Amino acid sequence: MNKVSQGPKFVVERAEGAWLWDDNGDRFLDGTASLWYCNVGHGRRELADAVHRQLMTLDAFAVYGDFANRPALELSERLASHAPVVDPRVILTCGGGESIETAAKLARRYWAAKDRPGKQHLISRTGGYHGLHGIGTGMIGMDRFRTGFGPMVEDASVVPHDSVRALEEEILRVGPENVAAFFAEPVIGAGGVWAVDAEYFTGVSEVCRRYGVLFVVDSVICAFARMGNWFGIERYGVRPDMIVFAKGVTSGYQPLGGVIASGEIAEPFWNRPGNPFHHGTTYAGHPTCCAAASANMDILEREDLFTVAIELEAQLDAAVRSLADHPLVAEVRSGTGVMAAVQLTEEALGERGITTAEVFAEARARGVILRAVPHSLLISPPLIITWGQIDHLVSTLRSALDAVAERHQ
Numbered sequence: 001m002n003k004v005s006q007g008p009k010f011v012v013e014r015a016e017g018a019w020l021w022d023d024n025g026d027r028f029l030d031g032t033a034s035l036w037y038c039n040v041g042h043g044r045r046e047l048a049d050a051v052h053r054q055l056m057t058l059d060a061f062a063v064y065g066d067f068a069n070r071p072a073l074e075l076s077e078r079l080a081s082h083a084p085v086v087d088p089r090v091i092l093t094c095g096g097g098e099s100i101e102t103a104a105k106l107a108r109r110y111w112a113a114k115d116r117p118g119k120q121h122l123i124s125r126t127g128g129y130h131g132l133h134g135i136g137t138g139m140i141g142m143d144r145f146r147t148g149f150g151p152m153v154e155d156a157s158v159v160p161h162d163s164v165r166a167l168e169e170e171i172l173r174v175g176p177e178n179v180a181a182f183f184a185e186p187v188i189g190a191g192g193v194w195a196v197d198a199e200y201f202t203g204v205s206e207v208c209r210r211y212g213v214l215f216v217v218d219s220v221i222c223a224f225a226r227m228g229n230w231f232g233i234e235r236y237g238v239r240p241d242m243i244v245f246a247k248g249v250t251s252g253y254q255p256l257g258g259v260i261a262s263g264e265i266a267e268p269f270w271n272r273p274g275n276p277f278h279h280g281t282t283y284a285g286h287p288t289c290c291a292a293a294s295a296n297m298d299i300l301e302r303e304d305l306f307t308v309a310i311e312l313e314a315q316l317d318a319a320v321r322s323l324a325d326h327p328l329v330a331e332v333r334s335g336t337g338v339m340a341a342v343q344l345t346e347e348a349l350g351e352r353g354i355t356t357a358e359v360f361a362e363a364r365a366r367g368v369i370l371r372a373v374p375h376s377l378l379i380s381p382p383l384i385i386t387w388g389q390i391d392h393l394v395s396t397l398r399s400a401l402d403a404v405a406e407r408h409q
């Protein structure tokens with residue numbers, strides 16, 4: 001299987017709803033919707049049928065030049081109709097990282113087309129995660145992903161995640177004539193679930209406009225109902241120049257991502273053979289992936305998982321906050337979207353030598369899958385999780401913390 005990493009594997013055999021089964025037949029609660037993506041839950045027959053139907057109609061034919069396919073066109077129309085972007089245009093890709101590369105290149109290429117080729121610098125935020133392709137690795141807000149890979153994209157820097165003023169100062173330091181775009185997640189996900197004040201994005205949007213910096217929202221985690229709306233950023237009432245999406249667009253049943261760019265950004269390239277955006281990949285707009293996305297969006301709408309998510313957000317918040325009194329827990333972050341982080345104390349992680357990986361392992365041994373990052377345990381369940389399952393998840397996490405605390409007395 002995976003020839004690079006060694007050691008025993010946890011083989012996931014099948015899944016249904018919010019449950020997984022391993023190859024011993026043991027059952028586990030999926031507390032993370034796999035990697036933040038399985039919003040509609042596992043085992044949806046409707047999605048399998050949509051993919052099968054599409055394979056039997058048109059397996060694949062690449063989208064390049066003037067080639068298109070019906071599922072890609074229909075999906076693009078549908079995404080555009082929901083996007084909080086002015087005059088939206090859709091570029092489809094195969095995942096999140098690829099979409100970040102596309103957005104970053106489009107930002108730079110846009111400025112070049114506007115006779116401002118100096119505008120190349122990309123700014124992101126501490127804790128920001130934008131995939132691990134070339135440009136994404138270069139501007140990631142977590143150093144450990146950048147070391148040991150040699151030279152990175154040079155014109156990139158990171159600012160504190162919650163300060164509009166820090167962004168403005170960085171733009172002025174680099175020089176507005178050199179800055180192409182600012183990238184931000186509505187809520188930072190993989191970096192540890194960090195939400196911002198209600199006014200932050202209004203301020204960001206104003207600063208970006210003032211200095212001619214494109215504002216790119218990375219909604220790879222936050223979209224498709226995880227924040228109770230289509231793209232997460234609607235909660236803050238701003239309209240970015242681009243939105244990057246992936247994951248929940250298909251709930252992971254097929255790999256798909258994309259960029260929604262404003263008409264202004266796309267205009268120099270749209271249907272203009274003389275001035276094209278020389279960028280694209282083989283499987284972009286793959287019809288089976290697009291068919292899965294449309295079927296997934298049908299489910300989100302029909303079951304109104306948007307309203308469900310708003311209720312779940314409050315339920316998860318209340319449940320997970322009950323862990324704040326645990327001696328190993330420094331902080332619980334939750335209440336903005338269906339996601340939470342339980343951060344361990346410096347004492348636990350330092351003097352006592354406890355790792356989040358240990359807590360993860362204890363929880364898994366008790367039948368609950370969480371995600372461990374260096375300081376925190378992350379929770380981001382499928383949006384079909386029940387109240388009883390949330391309760392089970394949180395009480396299992398408490399037992400796991402107790403077990404680890406006891407071992408490290």
Ligand code: PMP
Pocket residue numbers: 035095096097098100129130131132185189190218219220221246247
């Ligand atoms: N952006 C964000 C916010 C993400 O969370 C991720 C993946 N965790 C990516 C980009 C990269 O997506 P992918 O892994 O599909 O390349």
